[in-house]
Amino acid sequence: MCGLVHCLLSMAVAGYRFGIGSGSAHVSCPTCEQADRQSLLDLRYNWSRTTVPKSHSFFEHRWMTKGAKGAGALDFSGVWRFRELLPFYHDENQIVSIGEGRTNLQDARLLAPHVGLKPGELFLQYEGLNPSGSFKDNGVTAAFTHARMVGAKRVACASTGNTSASLAMFASLSEMAGIVFIGSGKIAYGKLSQALDYGARTLQIEGDFDACLRRVRQITTERRELGVYLMNSVNPFRIEGQKAIMYRVLEALNWSVPDWIIVPGGNLGNSSAFGKAFGELKELGLIDRIPRLAIIQATGANPLYQLYTEQGLRWNAGRYDRAMIDTLYKEQDDQGIRAKTIASAIEIGRPVNLAKALRALDIMDGVVRQVDDQTILEYKAMVGRYGFGCEPASAASVAGAHQLIKEGVIGKTERVVCILTGHELKDPDATVKYHTGIDMKAVLDQAPRSAPHGTFANTPIGVGDDLEAIVEALGTAESRG
Numbered sequence: 001m002c003g004l005v006h007c008l009l010s011m012a013v014a015g016y017r018f019g020i021g022s023g024s025a026h027v028s029c030p031t032c033e034q035a036d037r038q039s040l041l042d043l044r045y046n047w048s049r050t051t052v053p054k055s056h057s058f059f060e061h062r063w064m065t066k067g068a069k070g071a072g073a074l075d076f077s078g079v080w081r082f083r084e085l086l087p088f089y090h091d092e093n094q095i096v097s098i099g100e101g102r103t104n105l106q107d108a109r110l111l112a113p114h115v116g117l118k119p120g121e122l123f124l125q126y127e128g129l130n131p132s133g134s135f136k137d138n139g140v141t142a143a144f145t146h147a148r149m150v151g152a153k154r155v156a157c158a159s160t161g162n163t164s165a166s167l168a169m170f171a172s173l174s175e176m177a178g179i180v181f182i183g184s185g186k187i188a189y190g191k192l193s194q195a196l197d198y199g200a201r202t203l204q205i206e207g208d209f210d211a212c213l214r215r216v217r218q219i220t221t222e223r224r225e226l227g228v229y230l231m232n233s234v235n236p237f238r239i240e241g242q243k244a245i246m247y248r249v250l251e252a253l254n255w256s257v258p259d260w261i262i263v264p265g266g267n268l269g270n271s272s273a274f275g276k277a278f279g280e281l282k283e284l285g286l287i288d289r290i291p292r293l294a295i296i297q298a299t300g301a302n303p304l305y306q307l308y309t310e311q312g313l314r315w316n317a318g319r320y321d322r323a324m325i326d327t328l329y330k331e332q333d334d335q336g337i338r339a340k341t342i343a344s345a346i347e348i349g350r351p352v353n354l355a356k357a358l359r360a361l362d363i364m365d366g367v368v369r370q371v372d373d374q375t376i377l378e379y380k381a382m383v384g385r386y387g388f389g390c391e392p393a394s395a396a397s398v399a400g401a402h403q404l405i406k407e408g409v410i411g412k413t414e415r416v417v418c419i420l421t422g423h424e425l426k427d428p429d430a431t432v433k434y435h436t437g438i439d440m441k442a443v444l445d446q447a448p449r450s451a452p453h454g455t456f457a458n459t460p461i462g463v464g465d466d467l468e469a470i471v472e473a474l475g476t477a478e479s480r481g
């Protein structure tokens, strides 16, 4: 059933399957893990050994067979009803699903003219309608499935909010212990409340998202004896689940391929997944052409924009110029430049999936643009005004669409799908401030504090950015919450 795991960069067969029984995930090629942090593993399937659908109509009957149990529950999921396209599991009982991915592709007829498109040509894919409120559930269901396959007991992630909420929700429903690393003061309250409510052990690390991710990767690679499974999008199974966002877009368009997919770019997991999805669909003959990809970054967190658009970095069949990346990062370190944007979900300076995103841009003939914070807020307000709303990071995609139309890169009659990655209610502070000028965050920071009480109170643990202190704060495998 399953395929081989490859090192993305060398494309050499890594030679092992999935670490069954290890309780952890191998995310980097073991032969180059030390030398290069970016050599992430990638899944390749041997399609000749799987049941490959011959046409997209293969999936249609699953609307009829969806239910609450067994295969019916898988058909209910917007990820697993396409399970033949992510066949890494051995048997269907291993799949961990909570009914994720039942999201809408909205024909945004009222918004279309405001971004320069004909009504009927702008579509918004509302991933905020997932159970935990963001697209993360698509990838996290797949990574939990793998975690179950390898016997993981504890799962962890670094997060600016959405991954932590998703992980905590899946952990609470699948009886694994969830641990989330969040940067001090770097999480939206709506998301913190989810992680706490679902019982995840919540470590508030002194540092930003990049620092948290470095630490959680260190814990899961250098301290394997702790048995902590890594859930961030460095995990190749996350990417597998996120391919399903594209399957649903195609399904909603009756499998007619749009001209453009536009997505915000932070750690670049989505972009990577979309490129992989379309590459595979084409290879399988399920589509006859591939749409173009536009990745939109925030001006204050734009490493891919600088590298791809300004400096011309390209995938180059896997032999991309790593020195160019190192030089940019070193310059930024020397000048003390850190990622900074109102769109907290994409406030990421060292995107871990950069190489995979370069591959996706290659597959989908992509472009990368940046938009500033005020522009993001204006388009967020427009999405709210004419639709179901979204969080700031998500609105970058709509802002980017308009910019590309004004540049003439996207034609006015082309069909455009913008991915709205997260729910409006993630960051009500930003929305309230935009509409009223009241800075709720500042108010909250000054709010009087009292000791938490209540039987299920799950208070975050503050920890310095220090490995040993973090290990201590993790507690034992048996301690939950």
Ligand code: F0G
Binding pocket: 134, 136, 158, 159, 160, 161, 162, 163, 164, 209, 233, 264, 265, 266, 267, 268, 269, 270, 271, 345, 346, 391, 393, 394, 421, 422, 423
């Ligand atoms: N949009 C939203 C709503 C997100 O939560 C994230 C990432 C992104 C976009 C960026 O996606 O990494 O695939 O390019 N959120 C992470 C988190 C950082 O912790 O929830 P990407």
